[in-house]
Amino acid sequence: KALAAKLTAEFGKIDVVAGPAVGGIIPGYELARQLGARSIFAERVDGQLQFRRGFSIAEGERVLIAEDIVTTGLSFRETVEALDALPGEVVGGACIIDRSNGRADVGCKLISLAAVDFPDYDANDLPPDLAAMEAVKPGSRGLA
Known part of the structure; x- marks a missing residue:
C-alpha cells in the first residue's frame, strides 16, 4: 500500500502492472490490486x-x-524489452527493495519502497574480517 501511494504520486494512473516470473508475480499482483489495475507477468521461453x-x-x-528485489536490473531490462513488442506505454518501474541503491540500469525510472547499498568484493580482494569467515553456500538446503 505504501509503495502504491508513492507510485501514484510519481506516475499517476496505472492500467497494467507487469512483472517477470517469478519474482515479479506476487509484488506485481498486490501492486495492481492496490492501484486498481490489471496484473500480468512475463515468462522465460x-x-x-x-x-x-x-x-x-x-x-x-x-x-x-x-x-x-532489484540487484543488477537485468530481469527488469528484459521485461522492458518484452513490453516493447506490445502496445501501451511503460511509465516506470517499482520494486520493494532496490539493492543497487539507485545504481542499476533498469531501462526506466524506478521507485522503490526501500533502497540499500550492499558492498560486493572480488573473491581475491576481501576485507580481512570477511576473509577470515568460512564461505557457506546460501539457502536452506542441507541445514539441520
Whole structure:
C-alpha cells in the first residue's frame, strides 16, 4: 500500500502492472490490486521473457513494471524489452527493495519502497574480517 501511494504520486494512473516470473508475480499482483489495475507477468521461453497466457495490453494503456528485489536490473531490462513488442506505454518501474541503491540500469525510472547499498568484493580482494569467515553456500538446503 505504501509503495502504491508513492507510485501514484510519481506516475499517476496505472492500467497494467507487469512483472517477470517469478519474482515479479506476487509484488506485481498486490501492486495492481492496490492501484486498481490489471496484473500480468512475463515468462522465460527459449531464454527470453514473453507475455503468454492470453495476457494483452491495449494501445494507450499505462504500464508499470514490478519486481520484488532489484540487484543488477537485468530481469527488469528484459521485461522492458518484452513490453516493447506490445502496445501501451511503460511509465516506470517499482520494486520493494532496490539493492543497487539507485545504481542499476533498469531501462526506466524506478521507485522503490526501500533502497540499500550492499558492498560486493572480488573473491581475491576481501576485507580481512570477511576473509577470515568460512564461505557457506546460501539457502536452506542441507541445514539441520
